[in-house]
Amino acid sequence: MLILKAVQHEPRHGLAIADRIQQISQLVLRVEQGSLYPALYRLEAEGLIKAEWGTSDTNRKARFYQLTAAGRKRLTAEKEHWDRLTAAVNVVLRNA
Amino acid sequence: MSRFRSFFFRLRGLFRRQSAESETSEELRAHLDALIDRNLANGMPIEEARFAALRTFGVLEQVKEQCRDQLYWRWFEQISRDLRFSLRFLRRTPVFTVTVIGSLGLCIGANTALFSAFYSLILKPLPFPEPSQLVEIYNVYPKAGVMKLPMSVAQYLDYNANADRFDGFALWAPWTFTVGAEGFPSRLMGARVTPDYFKILRVQPLLGRFYSSEECMPGHDRVVVLTQTYWERHFGGSSSVIGDDLRIDGETFSIIGVAPRSLEALHFGAAVLKPFEWTPNQADPHARHYYSNAFMFARVRPGISVGAAAAQLAILEARFFAHDTSLEMQGLRHATGHRVALGGVRAEQTKSIAQGLIFLQAAAMLLLVIGVVNVTNLMLARANARRSELAVRQALGAGPGALSLQLFTEAMLLVGASAVGAVAVASAAIRVLNIVHSEVLQSTPPITLDPQVIATTFLLSLLIATIVGLLPAARASRANLSTALHVTSHSASTGGRTIHWGNWMVSAQAGLALILLIGSALLIRSFVNVIAIEPGFAAHRFLHVRVALSSSYKGSANVKAARDRLMASLREISGVEAVTTMPGDIVKGLFGPAAFQVRGSAPGVDGALPTAWNLGVTPEFFDTLGIRIVEGRGFSDADLKETRQVHVVDRAFAESHFPGRSPVGEGFEDFSPNPKPEQWPLIVGVAEVARFTGLDVRDPRPYIYTASSSSSSRVLSLIVRTNRRTAEILPLIREQIRRVDPTLPIYDVKRLDAVLDGLLDTRRGVMVMTGVFAVIAVLLAALGIYGMLAYAVSQRTREIGIRMTIGATRRDIVTFLLRQCLSKVGIGLILGLLSSLALTGYLRSELFGIEPNDAATFVVSVLLLLGVAALAIWGPARRAAAVDPVITLRSE
Secondary structure, three states, X not given: OHHHHHOOOOOEEXXXXXXXXXXXXXXXXOOOHHHXXXXXHHHHXXXXXXXXXXXXXXXXXXXXXXXXXXXXXXXXXXXXXXXXXXXXXXXXXXXX | OHHHHHHHHHHHHHHOHHHHHHHHHHHHHHHHHHHHHXXXXXXXXXXHHHHHHHHHHOOHHHHHHHHHHHHOOHHHHHHHHHHHHHHHHHHHOXXXXXXXXXXXXXXXXXXXXXXXXXXXXXHOOOOOOOHHHEEEEEEEEHHHXXXXXXEEHHHHHHHHHHOOOEEEEEEEEEEEEXXXXXXXXXXXXXXXXOOHHHHHHOOOOOEEOOOOHHHHOOOOOOEEEEEHHHHHHHHOOOHXXXXXXXXXXXXXXXXXXXXXXXXXXXXXXXXXXXXOOOOHHHHOHXXXXXXEEEEEXXXXXXXXXXXXXXXXXXXXXXXXXXXXXXXXHHHHHHHHOOEEEEEEHHHHHOHHHHHHHHHXXXXXXXXXXXXXXXXXXXXXXXXXXOHHHHHHHHHOOOOHHHHHXXXXXXXXXXXXXXXXXXXXXXXXXXXXXXXXXXXXXXXXOOOOOOHHHHHHHHHHHHHHHHHHHHHHHHHHHHOOHHHHHHHHHHOOOOOHHHHHHHHHHHXXXXXXXXXXXHHHHHHHHHHHHHHOOOOOOOHHHEEEEEEEOOOOOOHHHHXXXXXXXXXXXXXXXXXXXXXXXXXXXXXXXXXOEEEXXXXXXXXXXXXXXXXXXXXXXXXXXXXXXXXXXXXXXXXXXXXXXXXXXXXXXXXHHHHHHOOOOOOOOOEEOOOOOOOOOOOOOEEEEEEOOOOOOOOOOOOOOOEEEEEOOOOOOOEEEEEEEEOOOHHHHHHHHHHHHHHHOOOOOEEEEXXXXXXXXXXXXXXXXXXXXXXXXXXHHHHHHHHHHHHHHHHHHXXXXXXXXXXXXXXXXXXXXXXXXXXXXXXXXXXXXXXXXXXXXXXXHHHHHHOOOOOOOOHHHHHHHHHXXXXXHHHHHHHHHHXXXXXXXXXXXXXX
């Protein structure tokens, strides 16, 4: 879900996605950047994102990932699910 | 949806594996470079920048591996690697590969061929809607020993009007006729059928129409429907054939339609169908048991069981006897125990061979078990020999799963190749089976290799591959790495477990082979017993030729004149010693058993009468066939003019019914409607025994011959006795017949010994095939024993070397191996012997003149197998004895 969110607004390449995830998770989740790629390929296989070769801002060839329609739908669904879950957890925590 | 999509994504990935691989590398490389660039920009030295980037990124190869998992199925790659490896391995051991594929292919092929026959002839549903509702109905006269006789028109009319548990009845009668231009007449097979025949089979005409019931009236029946095969072969499948004329037996028939090929599944080889017509005489209710001349087919109404349908017919039959109280009909009912019987259409056609087929299928399965045991054994031995190789691969990181998969892949390859070979073996075998089939069963279509059967073969092969592959695989995955590496080839003696397994399999093979060997030996001895029986006449000297007079010969006087002319012209040929005619086939021909009552004797319990074959013969019959009259006299022309019936009985009859006295002058009770005193049928002579019903009739009935002129039939069977060879005399016979009348078709030319021999086809087929199976089984068992021992010897060279250094002689070594191996074979033989004692009882119906547990057969079979086993042991044992202890020990 984090990956989907990272490419929500514009096509991004791998390094940019890693940066973005680090940024939105405010450095809480520190993972090896390499493990990003299997996840990217899986999402691509499921048709949630698609990739194109392009040139990065540092003038290097890179694959740019962007959300497909199916990916967008999935993101919305997951977000709703997440919201409901956190709301429920909040209710439980508050009543405890 | 997304699972579906990812399936295609990965499928695509398989095909562009190379490019995907390089794309991934490039992408990851770019990511790393970008990270390094960033670190450099932050002012790190180049080396440190690279390390920091790698630290952030993770292990490059591991990431790549994980990516591959996402891009395509790695198991596919693994399997194709296993396949390549297995292929290379199998190529390197050609003897092993060929042995396995050959023996398995033969065993599976035998099963496929027989199952094809079984499926085609027994299991395969007929190509009509709801085939299970189709039945054949026939008359049974159990007390007279007649188990199947056709039905009559009277029964058909009665059932059609009164049996509402059926959707319809149809009559069918074979019809042979002559077509073709003058000088080239040919005799064809067809059928007379009622219009309901098409209705109950639920077939539609391919072209034109089928006939109506009005066209079944005599005089209106000059229409024919062609079968599709005949139409395509002789009219080129032309649709303009409808309305054309066809000359049949000198009369003109109009072609009104073409029947679809599905019809030929029931009556193969028929060319033309014409309406079944009948005379008022035949339709008379009282003629129910006089004109039994048609086969009856019916469709049982849906939801009604065959039993319930049969019960209704039984009620109708009982009603007939309640109405017709004539002495004759009551007598018939009492003496014969008449009833009607129902059977599945195809089951009735193939009844005579069903048991033989089931038996052969069982034998083929036994053979398959032996083959599988053999191959499993070989695979186990080989897996054992490869222990060091497998151990090395395991040490290099192959998991037990990967090794098992490798072994399993090999098994799959071997069995797959065998299955393909098996289909080839089967299709060749089916060609041979069909030659026999057309001799034994005339009206069923030839055996085909159906897709269903092929599918079954491959399923069976998959099962075999699982057995053959999994056993060694299971052993390989259990193998302990360190011990395997440790012992490798340096073991003093092989691991107890493998040897134990191998021995068990040697026993199993020997036992199973013995069962097959004993079975086939019993069948061969039965066959020898059968052909030792004398037919009672010199069958090889008789030629049977049939001619059909066309309808232009009107009246019995004309027919008799033509017959006399034909016989006279044949007698002119040099080398022809005698000629006679018969009303039908003399061998297994158109004569049936008849019930009789010796004058003055009482009928048996519940009115049952004894039965005998009753054969109408001409006065010159006994002379022509060389059947000796042992007492009294034969028939004369004067007998034909008398109103009183005269008979000749055979010696078997005289011995059983007139023990110790002469039957000449005695006679039979007269069953005719108004018996006149002094007109009772008289016995005038006793003839030597002759067998016209085949040689292997289990408890042969005696014969009663009746004097007959055989002049009424226009179809003449000429029996020619000659001292010349068939090939020499046949053209002369044809020429003489042509000289009398060039339009006469000549057909059914056969020597009587060939006819007698033909009756043994089913028995011979079962015997030959079981024999072939037994030979293969014994060879496989020998191969198994040889392979096992050869392997054991090669593994135990060092042990033998040590034994010899501490004092064992060569003789000791050979005796030691021989004793060890023969004891295993012996256990198998004992088990096989016990199983045979239990199983051969099922063979009883196929045996002739020999008991199922014939001691001599059992002993000879056991000795034969022991001999073969000893031969198989000989080679490896000699090699063991040739071991030079010094060389062996030094080489270690």
